[in-house]
Amino acid sequence: MTTVSMTVNGKEVSADVEDRTLLVDYIRENLKLTGTHVGCDTSQCGACVVHVDGKAVKACTMLAAQAAGSEVVTIEGLANGGDLHPVQAAFHEHHGLQCGFCTPGMIMTAVDMIERAKASGQKLDEATIRSELEGNICRCTGYHNIVRAIEAAAG
Amino acid sequence: MGVEGIGARVLRKEDQRFITGKGRYTDDFNRPGQLFAVFVRSPHAHALIKSVDISEAKDCEGVHAIYTGEDVAADGLGGMPCGFAPGGGPQNAPPRPALLKDKVRFVGDMVAVVIAESVALARDAAGKVNVEYEALPSNTDTAKAMDADTPQLHEEAPNNVVMHWEIGEADPVEAAFAKADHVTSLDIINNRKVPNAMEPRAANAEYDPAADSFTLYTTSQNPHITRLLLAAYVLGISEGKLRVISPDVGGGFGSKIPFYPEEAVVTWACRKVSRPVKWTSDRTEAFLSDTHGRDHVTKAELAMDKDGKFLALRVDTKASLGAYLSTFGMLSSTYLYGTVLSGPYDIPAIHCKVSGVFTNTCPIDAERGAGRPEATYLVERLVETAARETGIGVVEIRKRNFIREFPYQTAVVLQYDTGDYETALEMALDKADYAGFEARKKESAANGKLRGVGFSTYIEACGLAPSNIAGAIGAGIGLYESAEIRFNPTGSVSVMTGTQTQGQGHETAFAQVVASKLGIEVGNVDIIHGDTGSVQWGHGTYGSRSLAVGGSAISAACDKVIEKAKKVAAHMMEADAADITFENGEFSVSGTDKTKTIGEVILTAMVPHDYPLTDMEPGLDQRSFYDPANFTYPAGTHICEVEVDPDTGVTEVVKFTAVDDFGNVVNPMIVEGQVHGGVTHGVGQALFEKALYDEEGQMVNASYMDYIIPHADNVPSFAVGYTNTPCTHNPLGVKGCGEAGAIAAPPAVINAITDAIGVRDLDMPATPQKVWDIIQSNGSAKAAE
Numbered sequence: 001m002t003t004v005s006m007t008v009n010g011k012e013v014s015a016d017v018e019d020r021t022l023l024v025d026y027i028r029e030n031l032k033l034t035g036t037h038v039g040c041d042t043s044q045c046g047a048c049v050v051h052v053d054g055k056a057v058k059a060c061t062m063l064a065a066q067a068a069g070s071e072v073v074t075i076e077g078l079a080n081g082g083d084l085h086p087v088q089a090a091f092h093e094h095h096g097l098q099c100g101f102c103t104p105g106m107i108m109t110a111v112d113m114i115e116r117a118k119a120s121g122q123k124l125d126e127a128t129i130r131s132e133l134e135g136n137i138c139r140c141t142g143y144h145n146i147v148r149a150i151e152a153a154a155g
Numbered sequence: 156m157g158v159e160g161i162g163a164r165v166l167r168k169e170d171q172r173f174i175t176g177k178g179r180y181t182d183d184f185n186r187p188g189q190l191f192a193v194f195v196r197s198p199h200a201h202a203l204i205k206s207v208d209i210s211e212a213k214d215c216e217g218v219h220a221i222y223t224g225e226d227v228a229a230d231g232l233g234g235m236p237c238g239f240a241p242g243g244g245p246q247n248a249p250p251r252p253a254l255l256k257d258k259v260r261f262v263g264d265m266v267a268v269v270i271a272e273s274v275a276l277a278r279d280a281a282g283k284v285n286v287e288y289e290a291l292p293s294n295t296d297t298a299k300a301m302d303a304d305t306p307q308l309h310e311e312a313p314n315n316v317v318m319h320w321e322i323g324e325a326d327p328v329e330a331a332f333a334k335a336d337h338v339t340s341l342d343i344i345n346n347r348k349v350p351n352a353m354e355p356r357a358a359n360a361e362y363d364p365a366a367d368s369f370t371l372y373t374t375s376q377n378p379h380i381t382r383l384l385l386a387a388y389v390l391g392i393s394e395g396k397l398r399v400i401s402p403d404v405g406g407g408f409g410s411k412i413p414f415y416p417e418e419a420v421v422t423w424a425c426r427k428v429s430r431p432v433k434w435t436s437d438r439t440e441a442f443l444s445d446t447h448g449r450d451h452v453t454k455a456e457l458a459m460d461k462d463g464k465f466l467a468l469r470v471d472t473k474a475s476l477g478a479y480l481s482t483f484g485m486l487s488s489t490y491l492y493g494t495v496l497s498g499p500y501d502i503p504a505i506h507c508k509v510s511g512v513f514t515n516t517c518p519i520d521a522e523r524g525a526g527r528p529e530a531t532y533l534v535e536r537l538v539e540t541a542a543r544e545t546g547i548g549v550v551e552i553r554k555r556n557f558i559r560e561f562p563y564q565t566a567v568v569l570q571y572d573t574g575d576y577e578t579a580l581e582m583a584l585d586k587a588d589y590a591g592f593e594a595r596k597k598e599s600a601a602n603g604k605l606r607g608v609g610f611s612t613y614i615e616a617c618g619l620a621p622s623n624i625a626g627a628i629g630a631g632i633g634l635y636e637s638a639e640i641r642f643n644p645t646g647s648v649s650v651m652t653g654t655q656t657q658g659q660g661h662e663t664a665f666a667q668v669v670a671s672k673l674g675i676e677v678g679n680v681d682i683i684h685g686d687t688g689s690v691q692w693g694h695g696t697y698g699s700r701s702l703a704v705g706g707s708a709i710s711a712a713c714d715k716v717i718e719k720a721k722k723v724a725a726h727m728m729e730a731d732a733a734d735i736t737f738e739n740g741e742f743s744v745s746g747t748d749k750t751k752t753i754g755e756v757i758l759t760a761m762v763p764h765d766y767p768l769t770d771m772e773p774g775l776d777q778r779s780f781y782d783p784a785n786f787t788y789p790a791g792t793h794i795c796e797v798e799v800d801p802d803t804g805v806t807e808v809v810k811f812t813a814v815d816d817f818g819n820v821v822n823p824m825i826v827e828g829q830v831h832g833g834v835t836h837g838v839g840q841a842l843f844e845k846a847l848y849d850e851e852g853q854m855v856n857a858s859y860m861d862y863i864i865p866h867a868d869n870v871p872s873f874a875v876g877y878t879n880t881p882c883t884h885n886p887l888g889v890k891g892c893g894e895a896g897a898i899a900a901p902p903a904v905i906n907a908i909t910d911a912i913g914v915r916d917l918d919m920p921a922t923p924q925k926v927w928d929i930i931q932s933n934g935s936a937k938a939a940e
Contacts, residue, residue: 018275034183035176037405039353040438044859047353075176088174092166095824098832099658100173101353101405107174126872133867137859139353139406140658141828142835142896143867 004064008033009077017064023057024048026064027074035075035104039137046136049105049112050074056112058135075104078111087111087153096149098140109136110150117154124154160671161887164824167663168677169656178403181357181372186431189359190219192421193277194434195267195284196443197259200515200852201293201306204257204286207267212283217276220428221284222420223267224256232423233389235416237480238380241320241489241629248317249309251479253389253416253423259288260308260478261515262853263443268420270428274435293515295848297475298452300512308478308513317476317511318485322493323567327504328458331467335458339541344918345529346845347450347475350522351864352657354405355436356415356445360422362429368396371422375401375685376411376655377695380632382687384414384482385422397422401685407657408836409521410445412697413482417444442857447846448522450475451488455533463547465556467504468496470533476511477518484520485511490628491526491616491698497565498534499576499614499790500556505566515852521697523836523897527615532919535611535902540915549906550589553580553612569616571788572883579814579878580612583792586876587812592796604798605935606809607911611793611903617891618787618882619698635782636700637693638708640669640716642775644761646754647679650712653693654705655685659893660825661701667821668706668887672713674740674753691778699891702821703787707885712779714886719775720756726767727751727759787882787890791815793834795903799911801935804927806908808838808869813899814876818890826892827875833896834873839865840897841904841919911935 004021005014008031015030027036027050036059039045048059051073078085087110090096097103113132117124124132129150130143138146159165172178209221235251254265267284271277292306299305300315308315332338352374359372369390375381378399386397404411417434425432436444453472459465474488493507524531542552557576564570584590592608599606619625622633639651650669654661666680683689693705717737724742725732728749736743740753756775759766763773796810813830820826843863847856856862863869881888901919908921913935917925929935 020275032185033176034180035178037180037354038182039355039405040859042438042858042860045353045438075174079175084174091174092170095167095828097170097173097658098660098828099353099406100169100178100403101180101658103173103178104176127868130868137353137864137866139351139408139836139864140832142831142833142865142870142873144831144870144872145828147867147872 002065004068006067006070006072008072009074019065021064022060023062023064023067024059027059033074033076037101037104039101044137045102046109047102047105049108049136051108051112056109075108078107085111087114090149090153094145094149094152096141096146102136102138106136106138106146109133110153113150114154124150126151159677160667161819161821163667163822165663165667165677165822167660168666169660169662180354180403180405181359181374182435184359184372186359186361189431189433190270190272190428191274191277192424192432192434193269193274193281194265194417195269195281195286197262197264197266199259199288199290200262200295201291202259202288203291204255204259204266205289206287208285209267211285212269212280215276215280215283217272218269218280220270220424221267222254222424224252224254227252227254228256232419233391235414235419236384236388237484238482239486239630241318241485247312248480249311253419261517263517264478265416268424270424270432293852295514295516295852297450297473297512297514300473300475300514301510308515312513315513317480317513319510320489321506321508323506324504325506328467328469328506331504332458332469335466336461337545338456338458339537339544340456341533341536341540341916343453343455343533343536345449345451345453345532346840346919348448348522348840348844349442349846349862350408350410350445350448352406352408352410355438355441356411357435358418358421359431359433360425361431362426369422370398370400371418372400372402373418374404374411375399376404376407376657376697378655378685378687379653379692380695381414381418385419389419390423398688400688401655404655404657408523409448409525409697411657413446413520438859439857442862443854444517446481446520447477447517448487448519448525449529450519451529453533455537457537457541459541463545463552463555465500465502468502470496470507472509474509474511475514475516475519477516478513479518481518481520484518487519487521487526492530494567494569495527495530495614495616496534496567498531499558499574499612501558502566507567516848523833524894525698527894528898528901531611531613531898532902535613536905539610539906549610550580550584569786572785573880574788574790574816575878575880576612576790579790579816580792582876582878583794583812583814586814586874587794587810589794599798605801605911606796606798607907609795609903609906609910611899613899614788614790615894615898616786616788617699617894618703618783619700621785622782632694633782634694635780636705636708637691637778637780638705638712639691639778640712640776642757642761644758646675646757648675649681649683650709651683651690652705652709653690654696654701656696659696659701659829660822664702664821664825665706665709668709669713672710673716699893702887702889703882703885703891704781704783706887706889708779708781710886711781712777715777715779716775720753722771723756723760724751727756784884787818789815789817789890789892789895791895791899793899793903795907797904797907797911799908799926801930804923804930806842806921806926808871808904811871812874813896814878815892815895816878816880817892818879818882819888820877821889829892830875830896831873833894834900835865835870836897837900838870838904841901841921843920845920
């Protein structure tokens, strides 16, 4: 067992975990933040995407210990109090979700995508959005409305 | 109320919890003291179990118990029941114990369960359960399952035959073929598909010794059915001693309809270990053990006269049912298949034979569309092929054969109540700019691409199901739906529905129905579902039934509410109940200016201080059961355009147009989402998806590394439109929309590819290798040069 500490959604957290514990299990099992989901075991589906030190990361692809000392943001930490993040609001307004299972990972990926595009001055067109969503699988929406939501949030 | 009622594009009420990470799926629930289950699964497709040695595993860290097939048998745990058997022989239904002790029949079959302090520790110990197998030859090829030299799965099923089933009459079909001017014939494989709900299955069971009762959290599309089968058939307890909760469910697509052995084992085991027991599938387990769909091998023939008028359809299908009969395994390849073979066409004679067979593969059950995609695929492939062979043209041949008078009695039992197929076709031609196709084809050719267009004018039968029909064809249950409306004194309502959502937006759409009927704001209507502890009996969600059957039950309950509320309003306004009218949430006395709002009436009924208690019970709560008189028949035209790269064989869907007749639409935003998702399932089946079993029976693509489901860059944005012929027999005039895309899209995509590369025969999935091979052999690449 190892004591792993990090900052999650602005709060200092710490837990004793087995060395092999994945970041996603640390988030779900130790912190009980169950908005981050596990949809596969090969790092394809993207349901577990969180932000680690400002970058979108699949929380199933890193050990909790590798995130020690990092700033982690999960879907639960995205809204500012009662105010939804613009990407959350856009998914709602454009019906970019159905069952909701892939949604947290989709939104965290989309936030990262939009922020990177803004930083580099790139315009997010449909083809780019679809390409950038390579690491996130949705089985419900056919992606159509997810793309609309990201276009809208990207402005 | 118009802005929130039926027909309005109301944003979904359920979104708030999902976009903030507050959704509650089965795996999100943790019970005090809970242990974790990991199953020991067979690595062999077919083998005798010689011994199971748990001596090393049981001493592993954190292990509380290990149970094997012997333990299950010793406790007398019932086998997994089969919920549907069609008429016709021989209907062999061998037993399926929850854990196997003598023989395994597919890779993933369960031999033992390890229950430990954590998933990781359970997994460690499961790796140390030593099972000695004697491998047997296996069969995973549906076409060969009945051959004399094919290995047999079950003693009870000679030649691996589950059943021979047929529908329609053979003699008129034979006569029609004898006089036909043209016959189009295709050999078709409908590829085995894995449903792939993004939320893996999970089950978490808890036993309360004080009440001698169980609570099971599980990923189910129909928790009441799970409760019935688990309590009555497996545990042998009263249904009242088992509460099944199916909370937020992350997609189902049919895979969460069946009752699974994992659910049986964790519920049985939680009492034995006196601790809650939780199991969550990983994705590999999901590929191996979530029921699969399709897997048909078919010869299909269409006879027509010299004018292209269809005379008869003859279909002979071998359908794999996997290694065991899943809960509704036999339904998809029989009644949900044979009955829709007429499509939207007037086909005077149809005969369909189906042989259901066992193979050493994961059991088959419903997958989005369930039987209707298989039927639609072969009909639309035949029709398009016939149009090309005869030169009549793909649009014209459909127009010549569309049903135009309703009700229409098909040659395969069903009677269509209403429809207008040509209007949808015309709208789709316009929306897809079919007239501009040749110009786009030239443009593609200039870019070195082969462009093709394909059609699918589909029909489906949904709104499962009229109970009398369901009973007559072998279902052990009625398929009505229930609704209960409970009022709170200040005017908000809770509506209990026996349907269950896996993302379809019931909490919003059903609230819109109530808003329209009662004049109560959507925000004040809570839809309660997925909990046998709080919801009266119901049948769950599948077969595009929720709105057509469940919504109709809600509508009927609202009518009962209005009927009683009129009496209350009459008392309040000192009028005769016969003179009370109700509109837009307001009760009025005819011929006067007296009115009372529904809120006032609710308060009076709930707080009956000035109330004729001797004549009338207080309260307004009502319950209703709705049993449909017929199936509903959504239909429409889907047009797909593809570009094929002749150098790589890669197909890109560049344009997809869907015009559907779903009857009245409650929430167009939600319906469009269902079409987008359904079409994407269909594109997946056409281009990418197939469960691949090798000769040893190993599923070789049991992960997202190897089994491709569509990603965002595999599909285009969709053009969607509607026509509307309201359903004639349910109070909402709705038909259902959840499966249409998955039913309609596969033939549209394949017809487009065969058009692009100039080939007649092409089985799904149209992988780049397959398409490239055809292009190399038929020289169609030259067209793009």
